[in-house]
Amino acid sequence: MGKTARHLRPLAALLGAALALSTTACGGATDASSAAEAVDISGSISGQTINYWSMWKDGEPQQKVIATAIADFEKETGAKVSVQWQGRSNTEKLVPALNTNNVPDLVDGTLAKLAPVIGETGQASPLTSVYSYELDGKTVSSVIPEKFTSNGVFKGEDGQPWMVPYSISSDGIWFDAAKHPELKATPPATWDEFIEVLDKLKAGGTAPIAADGDIAGYNSTWFVTSLLRLKGAGSFKALAEDKSGAGWDDPAVLEAAQKVETLVKGGYLNSGYNASKFPAQQQLWANGDAALILNGSWTPTETGSYAAPGFEYSSFQFPAIGDKPASARVDFIGFAVPAKSKNQVPAQRLAAYLLGAKYQDALGTDAKVLPVRQDAPVDPAVASVKAAIDAAPATHLQNDGVTFPGYTEKVFFPRSDELFLGKTTASEFVAKMKEAQIQYWKDNG
Template sequence: MQVRIRLPHRRVTALVAVLTLGLATASCGSDETGGESGEEFTYWSMWQESEPQAKVLAQAIDTFEQDTGITVNVEWQGRDNITKLLAALRTDDVPDLVDQQYFTISNAIVGNDQFIDLTDVLDQQIPGEELTVGDALTDKYDMFTTTDDGAHFLVPYEVIGYSIWYDAAAMPAVAQNPPTTWDDFAAVLAESKAAGRNPLALDGDIAGYAEYWTATALVRTLGAGGFHDLVADEDAAGWDSPETREALTAIAELAANDYFIPGYDSSKFPAIQTKWAQGEADFLYMGSWAPTETGEFAAPEFEYRSFNFPSFGGDESLPASVIGFAVPKPADQAEAASEFIAYFMNADRLGQISSTANNLTPRADIDVPDQLADVNALVQSQELSMITDGVLGDFSDFDKKVFQPLNLRLMTGEITAEEFIAEITTAQQDYWAQQR
């Protein structure tokens, strides 16, 4: 292992750089040396204290402290915890444990080798159970949590599956026979439109939500990894193909047929998904957090069901993502942090992510909330693919500056599939030329 000596002047440079970019408040002091009570570690959480996941974790931290005598200095930092980690990596004030979606972690600390390989954690026995962490998690989620070299940079504790949501109480026919192919789906949408309803909901001001549609359609026609490969190609040669054309045309037709609810391009999130929950639109393509996020606006009789994004004849994978723990390389208390990871994987504690926070966990033996039964069945039965085919994580700059704006124009009917192909080919060539 290469030992990196961090010189003080570089810490100053790092600090100064952070200040320059206007984030003077980024680093938060936390690593006080507690002393007498023995071991302790610092955890920068992606949750805010009021969120259900934070409550579940806080409860586990309490019992962990009682059971092991290890003190956990937890900071409920919210979603920019990894940004703060990045700023802290060149200081002495680095947390021992962080959590986030896999691509946020990999984007920040994997490419630059700033993580600790957690393979050892997988071999640890789960406190209170007869099996190891690796046994409990299986290798189903390794595609999200391992590097190309097979190192585990993440131990997942929450799974997100992306599926098309609808109210089964309002649409019993769909519930009985959910569409599996794009043609079936198109027929359902046409029927809904003909009946005077709004077939689709989409908060278009979140470019990432719009991207789910196009990215998944491309994965369906090209296979998992196909969209990723298209974007990685500096010549952008792959866009002009029958497969991409099929996917993009299908997406363009959604706008051309006015399937999206009026105002989807000019509202503020979460206005449109709220309308969907209130029955003003039929389908919403969203992660498995959809029921918790929209529940308070839905009628009591609203019955959350969902089906997999329809197939174009080939790929039937379920787009997914995981949230998990990671340990930054400079962490002083990696051992204690690892111990907590294994401790939290206990079915009773991890089960709270399902029973209290209403989300899916990576353990197949934990009961899931009723609302997530469909998507859980898909998680268990289907091959998984990365949401946005991994493009958001691996090519984030290209994604937000080139793909997402063009995709939004495609999905608002401003450009056709052909125009999209022509524009993205040039824009992608220019982008990569500029990167060189």
Template sequence: MNLVWKRRTLLATAAILAVPLAACGTSVGGSAGAPGELTYWSMWKQGEDQQKVLQSAIDEFTAATKIKVKVQWTGRDVLQGVAARLNTGSVPDLTDNGGGEISGALAKVDGVTGLADVYASAIDGEDRKVGDMIPAALVSPYKTSGGEPWIVPYEIIGNTLWHNGASADSGLTSKQPATWDEFTAWLDAQKAKGRTPIALDGDVAGYIAGWTIWSVIRHGGVGLLNKAAQDKTGATFDDPAFLAAATDVEKLIKGGYLVKNSNATKWPAQQNAWAAGKSPTDVLLMGTWAPSETGPQAAPGFQYRSFPFPSVTGGKGNGAASAGIIGFAIPAKAKNTAEAKKFIAFFMNKDRIGKIASEAKNLTPRSDVAAPPELADFQKEIVAAGDNVFPPNDNIGAVAPQWATNVWEQSNADFFNGKLDAAGFVKQLKAKTVQLYKNGQ
């Protein structure tokens, strides 16, 4: 997942994350092999690994069903085009993107179709239903007003702490810090060795804010930042968790742990230098696309390992894990919904969706599809979290996109650039939130 998409067996029992979404079996798409067609606008571009996997499935689908798929490999801004056509009645029959992105662009204006019948339908070539293979916690934020899930995920993404499992310099090969005290002790030990252990491309607002988001989650729990983003009074920022979280992050900013001159370089300089072993850095906070994105620059023998963001004393969000989804949605007013639903059930077949892991090197929602080796640690993190998962960034981009950009990211930039201390950071967040909503945004 590259930066253009801005904010881009699980080896356990079938009960990972939550009870799967099962229902009585039905079929979708009409009679088997009925001819027809559908139009699919995708977030992937020609040549990307996911595009290749999906194209292979499309070819197989057409051969098996005689249903033609007119696909446009549009790229990450695909939803702009879909949203613009909602009122025209000329929308694609199928699209895909992150759950938060679809929510912000389409679902908030009732621009998606409920997919309960897809969840209740049989997976092509299997005796299990689509809903049997999708943990309920993954799609709980993405439902219509009537309670139907409107997205069928085929890829799981998240955010975690990455390190090189083959690096003797990191001090992480045998034990990773589990608590904030252990983490800061490790930071001090690395600093004493002359290292600046945290890699960070400081010109990327979303990446620097990731540290604060995790700190808020650990101290205040899942949903606190989401609540603050929508609180027109700003009163949510009076929760002590915000100052506690900011105080922890302030120690990172002022403690000499961030790679030098991170704000003076251009992405992806720092993440590439980390992977190549060309900087004295050890950990990188990034999404599950880190291995594929930095892989071409990685030093020989580099081993992608990860561990959860450290817990904090008394934290309400200890144990929570970041688990977002990328999946299929059917726009409202689509004309060929039966065909689109049939393709979704076709793609969810283990052998087809399994290529998202084996060829595109990403996680899938199916518990019987093994994670690629690079994501094995993250898979364990998700499994351990159970149903205590949250969409990346606590879903603020979906519920309050202007706030996320104009208040949250800007204030984090000021914080990391030394313009604000911890108390000033929280004070500015509250004041700017009130002003944003006062101005009617």
């Protein structure tokens, strides 16, 4: 697995770790953040120092882009950036630091990891001034697509934003366009068309879908996205937060589970997927031994070193089921500034700085990831995902943004795995989820 995608591979696994940590983070220091207010970041910051804890490791593509931005920022502003390239453990290290007076001025990470630790605990500074700051003659808020911010995902209880994203990730059903030009020319738009494609692949002797069955976050995407296609973005979160469990009686929920059951019973999943160990199935897909894989926008980078010669990365979105507008999954990576930061102004300026066109373009073309700016170019390998996001009327987070402590890893994932691995039927899955969810909310208020 490539360095670039390691933090994203199962985002769900990271989310579970973050949620476990959040109970610790909630235990202290929230009183210190109550005085946090928006600050004016337009003045001189020459001579000031920023202590930045980065989620990237030295040598990673994103790290190289950010390091260039830091060098330019220091030259332009006269400020000094003391950066620690800590890697994915930076958020875990932040938890104990928040309970002291020795906190970083700036930290980055996925929304899934930052939200429970700092965003939802009142320990982040409002970044209102970052969003109104001008770069390249445009405000930061104007270069971030409105559909990313309209649902308030970056806002705290006070209504002010605590996070500013600088890159995104998404997913799609990936294929080799050189081998399957018909899928690029006419991708299946509906579930019925999707099944027709799978039948043709199967009849032609090609394994239709590869899947590493030991990755719960990947397995669950089939059910969650099916439900979102049936009922719209936000429907899985609404289902999960239903303390009565009655939502699981909705026929649409059973229908979503039956879509997964269809893939299992129809023999559309590659032989051995239910006993595979990551990245075995991903590798055989990249080698051409299976046609499709539902995976993240990091797939080209992660599989590029072992893909078949001439492999042309392309993807199509999860097919429509019913008539609901199809949202695109968008997960975020961005900056937060702890309320206890002693250098608020330069820290927030640096957070804004990475939204500049030069660095957003570099993330897209050099790091080959998806920048948050819609006007930034991207590598051809991820162009299909960017086009889908640009065209989507709305967005949703992985697992529809469900962040209830312990819910995904203890309630949902084990039962979703049983469904996807063929160990339980759709109706059994629904019944088990209803029972487990009722018990979860009894135990967790």
